[in-house]
Amino acid sequence: MTTDPGDLVLDPTCGSGTTALVAELWGRRWITCDTSRVALTLAKQRLMTAVYEYYELAQPQEGVGSGFRYRTVPHIMLKSIANKEPSAQETLYDQPNIDKTRARVTGPFTVEAVPSPTVRPLVEIDVDLPADTSVARSGETYRQGRWIDELLGAGIRGKGGQKIEFSRVEPLAGTRYLHAEGETKEAKAQRVVISFGPEHAPLEQRQVELAIMEAAKLVPKPTIVLFAAFQFDPEAAKDIDEMKWPGSTFLKILMNADLFTDDLKKKRASNESFWLIGQPDVRLDLIKDGKDKGKYRVEVLGFDYYNTREGTVVSGGAHNIAVWMLDTDYDGRSLFPRQVFFPMADEKEGWARLARNLKAEVDEELIGAYRGTVSLPFEKTRKDQRIAVKVVDDRGIESFRIIEVD
8 A cells, every 4th residue: 555566565574475475466576584484485385376467567668667557437526517527537546457368477586595694702713812701602601501491391392292301401511512411301311412503693514513523522422412503504404414323313403483582481391492303305316218318306205203212213204295495406505496396285275276377378297296296307417516405394394405416
């Protein structure tokens, strides 16, 4: 109501993406953002699979900024009737003329992950510092103390109602990148060490490397090494997933954004502050025959989950995958999804909804493929090419996998 076609609309918390959807519908440009991965996934799916009416432009050569052509109606007044004057025309700005011969889908949009600026603590800089530089770490130590208390009280949520509970969790002395240690609450307690990621930045590869080096020096050796973060750098996540030690398990823990509102949150065992992240079980195949011979294909087989009851990593199926995205030429910095799939969407949702609305305008076989767990064929275009697969499960938990095309 307060904007014109072509204007820019900002919605700082997108939710399910309604503002962006309506802006797209009415020819407004838009920017929206959210801290919730669930919200972003819902918004992306709604935008990509919706069909919009095609409005007639006032000046087609000028684009949407020129406005639409609207329905007009006569504004008849007693004065004009008495004086036999022609009635004025009123423009109905909520009723643009629709070109029924065309259908419209969403215009191109980008998904950006804006990293927060990070500042190294003074104690990590190799210079002579005064004796009271420990003050520089007081804020970080205080936050980690809160997270330790929450971890002890709420535990870590796993798949299917499973949970890792602790009999104790406390700060770990003598280490810089491992911040806490504890024991699991079970008959045969396991020693756990924890490395927390930054509050406003992804957990990076360097911290993972240094935390693992510290864990290797501990006696007794930890059974479980946890990396807990609000977000993970893709390369860091890859290193954690691929790390193998006899007798030790390395796990990624997603920290809920609710931890930012610690002063508003009650201390309850039912809190869902920490979630186990599953590793995508992905297979990359070289096609050896047929019309696509020499190309590659990706299949998402499911997730590998940590079974908290058995203490082992087990393979899960693909039936709980809400959406997965494939970047066939990953640049090491940001995911550019060239193929997007909605395996859990039924006959009336996802790409099927778009196909139904567009009718003969789309390839039904292609739309069907985008509802599955096998990618479309793609080519290797350079020597050091890598693919990236991002999977979002039905809990809204994201996981990331990078594979060399070789």
